[in-house]
Amino acid sequence: MCSSDLDQIDAKLAVDVGKLTYGELVLSNFKGTARIRRRKLTLSKVRADTLGGSMKLSGTVATPVGKPATFEMRYEVDKVRFADAFEQLPSMRAYAPIARFVDGRFSTDLKASGQLGDDGEPKLRSIDANGLVMTLQSKLRSDFKPLAVLTDAVPAIPKPLDLSSLRARFNIEDGAVQLKPFEVRTKGLGMMVSGSHGLDQQMSYRVSTSVPIDKVTGALAKKVRGVGLDLSKASNVDLVAKVTGSLSRPRVSVDVDTDALRGAIADAVSAELEARRQEALAALAAQNQRIMAEAAKRAAQGRREGKRARSEERRGGKECR
Secondary structure (H helix, E strand, O other): OOHHHHHHOEEEEEEEEEEEEEOOEEEEEEEEEEEEEOOEEEEEEEEEEEOOEEEEEEEEEEOOOOOOEEEEEEEEEEEEEHHHHHHHOHHHHHHOHHHHHEEEEEEEEEEEEEEEOOOOOEOHHHOEEEEEEEEEEEEEOOOOHHHHHHHHHOOOOOOOEEOOOOEEEEEEEOOEEEEEEEEEEEOOEEEEEEEEEEOOOEEEEEEEEEEEHHHOOHHHHHHHHOOOOOHHHOOEEEEEEEEEEEOOOEEEEEEEOHHHHHHHHHHHHHHHHHHHHHHHHHHHHHHHHHHHHHHHHHHHHHHHHHHHHHHHHHHHHHHHO
16 A cells, blocks of 8 residues: 555544554553544554553644654553553563562653654653553562662651552653652651652762651761760751662762751750740649739738627627627
């Protein structure tokens, strides 16, 4: 079929395929509608079972003459397994290598666009995407090297790391993933994480957390003592860890947030002074109450004695008559 013949095709299709293989991805119960018109495939309300969960998608694939094929898609992925996604999706292996070290499932809602190669697979550096990823009952294993160096530097951070109910927004552009700040809560410890990594596996991440001061040990404890503040008034220490290098050879540096520590100590001192002031006011109020009660008691006693004296005077007067 020649190029001009392809330009003339205008067809609508109802798709219902028991099993479909796209590259390494296996899709079951693939259903939806499709239209081919002017060298563009439009998919609508497509759903399939895949990766241990399910997926919905809609969008277009264009194949213009003399230009690279392009795609624009929206994906809604529900409760798929990290391990399966890593094995079957080259883009996942390239942009989310962490998936290899996560046990559990995730859901995501994302929009993506880019160019397709001759094999029909997306050209990785052409991908632009943005979306939200949500984890479900997931754990980041301790053999993930960036986590290992982070927990070595901050032992209060547990490993493996619980990633249950994590929600993170991301975008992919120019061969790099940018993660907007998101919260991780595990075993009573909260962390804010943000940063980026690229197809070259180089990364730059920032992890901020507040650690109980009695959990700070080793070199980190020495650094905390070095700030020269009265730590007896502090219950927690705010830390900022920078994780850089590559995924295979990560580096970490940890700084103490001295401004936050100074503020926490000042707040603790102020709270202690306020508590003492309130105690003093309460004691003074109680003392005033006692004084007033004693004065009222003496006044009542005086009135009784006066009344008794007047009564005796009246009786004495009657006797004289």
